[in-house]
Amino acid sequence: MDTLVASHSKVVSKVQIGNSYENRPMYALKFSTGGEKKPAIWIDAGMHSREWISHATAVWIANQIATDYANNRAPVPKILGLMDIYLLIVANPDGYFFTHKSSSSFYRLWRKNRSVTSDPKCFGVDLNRNWDAAFGGPGASDNPCDEDYRGPSANSEIEVKNMANLIESHGNFKSFISLHSYKQLLMYPYSYTGTNPPDQTELHSIAVAASNALSSWHGTVYTVGSIFNTIEQASGASVDWAYNRGIKYSFAFELRDTGKFGFLLPADQIVSTSKETWLAIKYIMEYVCNK
Ligand SMILES: CS(=N)(=N)C[C@@H](Cc1ccccc1)C(=O)O
Numbered sequence: 365m366d367t368l369v370a371s372h373s374k375v376v377s378k379v380q381i382g383n384s385y386e387n388r389p390m391y392a393l394k395f396s397t398g399g400e401k402k403p404a405i406w407i408d409a410g411m412h413s414r415e416w417i418s419h420a421t422a423v424w425i426a427n428q429i430a431t432d433y434a435n436n437r438a439p440v441p442k443i444l445g446l447m448d449i450y451l452l453i454v455a456n457p458d459g460y461f462f463t464h465k466s467s468s469s470f471y472r473l474w475r476k477n478r479s480v481t482s483d484p485k486c487f488g489v490d491l492n493r494n495w496d497a498a499f500g501g502p503g504a505s506d507n508p509c510d511e512d513y514r515g516p517s518a519n520s521e522i523e524v525k526n527m528a529n530l531i532e533s534h535g536n537f538k539s540f541i542s543l544h545s546y547k548q549l550l551m552y553p554y555s556y557t558g559t560n561p562p563d564q565t566e567l568h569s570i571a572v573a574a575s576n577a578l579s580s581w582h583g584t585v586y587t588v589g590s591i592f593n594t595i596e597q598a599s600g601a602s603v604d605w606a607y608n609r610g611i612k613y614s615f616a617f618e619l620r621d622t623g624k625f626g627f628l629l630p631a632d633q634i635v636s637t638s639k640e641t642w643l644a645i646k647y648i649m650e651y652v653c654n655k
């Protein structure tokens with residue numbers, strides 16, 4: 365991040381949105397051509413720490429946004445002329461650190477954050493169940509030892525609080541994109557209910573077009589739909605929270621693959637995954653900035 369800011373200081377800056385539970389700084393990259401409170405686009409990665417392809421893709425995309433802007437390559441200059449982009453590469457720093465402590469699966473496949481819970485044997489809250497959106501409903505667990513433990517209350521986790529605070533205090537986000545892995549899905553709200561969101565038709569058509577752009581690169585096939593219909597019911601999810609706050613263009617990606625490697629996607633797929641994902645994200649951003 366520091367290298368990117370140093371080499372593109374006119375358009376990229378680092379914003380500390382707070383610290384994690386274990387006191388690691390949470391830095392979002394802000395891409396802006398100036399102006400106050402311009403409409404903005406949010407992209408986060410790594411909410412689930414074992415989904416390493418999401419962090420890697422976010423790093424690649426950060427560099428792509430900066431270099432496309434510097435080289436005046438469409439549509440980035442147009443997008444940044446109208447909107448700011450906030451990119452949080454590591455939404456769960458403590459979990460990410462934990463996944464690097466050992467290659468044994470207890471560490472490498474850690475998903476949650478690392479907060480102490482009411483059960484001394486079990487650490488961590490699933491940050492994607494801790495948001496104030498149907499919190500505590502079906503699609504999350506109240507057992508601290510479960511992978512989808514929602515936490516004691518909505519926004520109980522400092523990492524979620526930091527993200528929600530930035531988005532709320534900014535108040536002018538138009539799009540919210542959350543990168544996860546794996547399963548190759550491009551999804552929109554809701555996850556807490558099977559009821560269609562009011563903007564389902566528009567969100568579905570954007571997601572279909574974006575996934576077609578993605579597939580055009582390497583032939584990777586994504587499935588498109590609401591989170592509830594496509595992957596599972598989940599309460600307390602970030603994308604539902606964003607949509608309920610009026611951030612209409614809210615999406616979640618499940619990046620490669622479909623299970624051959626799963627969370628252990630080999631590093632030699634990082635660049636091709638990033639390039640195809642960028643085509644989809646670029647499509648969404650351009651659509652939003654034309655609205
Ligand atoms: C495989 S996974 N854990 N990334 C699937 C991910 C699905 C989801 C995305 C967005 C909103 C709600 C739910 C989750 O369980 O949080």
Ligand SMILES: [Zn+2]
Pocket residue numbers: 411412415544545
């Ligand atoms: Zn995930």
